[in-house]
Amino acid sequence: MRTIFKIFAIASFLFLGIGNIQAQNDRNLDNYREPDKDGINVFEAPKDTISTFDGLKVRIGGAFALQFQALDNENANLEGYQIQGIGENFNLPTANFDIDVALYEGIRMHLRTYLSSRHHNEPYVKGGYLLVDKLDFVHKNFLEDVMKYTTIKIGHMENNYGDAHFRRSDNAQAIYNPFVGNLIMDAFTTEVGAELYYRRNGFIGMVGFTNGKLNQSVSENDYGKTGGASFLAKLGYDKQINNDLRVRLTGSMYNTGYIPNTYLYSADRAGARYYNVMQALGSESDDFRASRYDPKLSNEITAIMINPFVKYRGLEFFGTIETATGKGSAEVDDRTANQYAGELIYRFGLDENMYIGARYNVVDAEDISGQDVNINRFQAAAGWFMTKNILLKAEYVVQNYDDFSQTSILNDGKFNGATVEAVISF
Template structure:
């Protein structure tokens, strides 16, 4: 089905070429995929490119890593018989230096009318799926001349409306992360430990006026649509307020606060929506699992990350300061999430709280800032989900744990479309039970990544 969908999409693209111009040039009200997209958050309201009929912009991305990581733990052995052999389920997967699976993106942006743009991103290859599949697609409206209303035209000078299956606009860190093969906006190789990134179906309105920013969204609250279990499904509401201004030639200041909340969900994925997978392949993953199924980079695609498991109800808040003074950049991510998952089909007995701190310091060198050095500190702490052997068994509270990561790296923009970067990363796991494979866990080593986006 996925191959059929891709084939139909290509045929549609070829048929469009008869009446639409296919281009690699920029489209209005869009964020560039190359180096020019650095430190661009919401798209600008500047009407800088004239509309000259339907245009289809083809773009893409490619990313390849070389991994040199080692990991270890102190977990108590958990022995199980498998195929006549006794295996330790808490033994880590043996790993060595080598190349990770390359990732690739296909980007389609279409200027459908003056101020109306379609965006469609397809993951051609990812850690979780080796075959092509669609990340999401949406329509963005920055002009509404089809309504023939001077009042609406005036309002649309400050408003942007997005409708579709899209990356939600919670916080600012999702603008600086690696999105499968699209990695030029991330100064590091890995994303945050608790990665607030997902796609949901809904609508978003953005107001921008003299540096002030307000965002309001309503979505279905899940990564896919659904009509079953209506008593469990509730909408998600997303809001953001902020200020972003270039105070003078040298200094830019941005500060935003965001909230995401839903009263219920079959399976919310605010912290589990990165279906492309992490950059750190098989770290802290087992050599064997209880089912006997082989452990692969695809089956264990979130290595090095943690999902707090707040899959039912959740309220998350994050504050993101960003300061750029000449070549020096400081970005912060101060986040708290409260909520519940489900336990044997019922709500967990009480809310659990997770906190995350992330601080990025980047210094870009040279007149064109083609070189940079960077450092990041990231810490996550919270309470793991409770466990229960059965519906009538006592509930066992989850452990209070923490994970901290330090990353130091450097990068070189060979051209505006090509980035090579290197990173040293060290991550430690604290507070996990002796029977948990992550007990006393740690990994460290180097990563090298080459990325292309156009």
């Protein structure tokens, strides 16, 4: 506990002290997704050829999130597979520290550090990247006609597979998420790679390659390899049709022929947003990924996600249709996991500073033992942006586990209840 208090003392100093200094200056950056209410329903960072660069500029920011959780959980309660009871109290607060730097005209750097997270009480770096929108560092107006529509992104970074990851909670950065929890199959990974974007007249194209590794290493595995490679692609259309209507539709793919371990559905070391649910009785450790589902397609995977988004005035719909197929190296046949989710949000009030919404999310999959399993979740939420940087939201959730084996802690499992979350992001 002493370590946690030290972390938050440091975080408070950084956030308040440095934040006050920055408040006296212009904090705007080119082609930047704002970390506040203005970043809602922004997906890829905007692309604009107009530059305001007049020298190196550092933007210090961060986020803080605190939850009060009142959930219950249960299962079949078979001998040897009972679960721990949970009650009402506050969860461990989470905090992020962000550094964004305009390095040159058309070049920006981002770095995010988790100061405190569910899985790591100590600070650790999530990842960072370099975003290149111009090649003027080669010489003035180099490939200007190409770079007008092109963006290059390089780093150990959150990979752009699907659109759901733009709306999820990233540790303390929960201001973009209208709900408390992320999707059941929470596609999120940070790998070393590069992504090339081409955007023109509403059309979006992206191709990318990574080394497929969450934890970087040059050590050889049992096959005499230091790693593998993964391929990403996205194709879509995003258009503000008129003042009232915006339409976006994208399709994404993540593919690897072989890597030592796939992390697409297990890479978020910050932990799931529902704490201590479905834990074995007497267990001293917290399964920080509980409430999510990882199909454990351990060495080969092809995942495809389709995301429609429609916003008409204050009403918006966001959907997810996803299928992931693959296997572990010891398996003979491929297995498949499917996910479907739909969320409907209505934003109202002054500048849409309040909202209500609901999401239904279902996963059906063949697990590693060959068992066909099903998980379904319903979430209802309401939120209030007290300011652009402060969000208070409440959620009621019900999640059911069906068809799990009698030797699984999830056999006839269920958790339900309410969570209230306060988020500060700047």
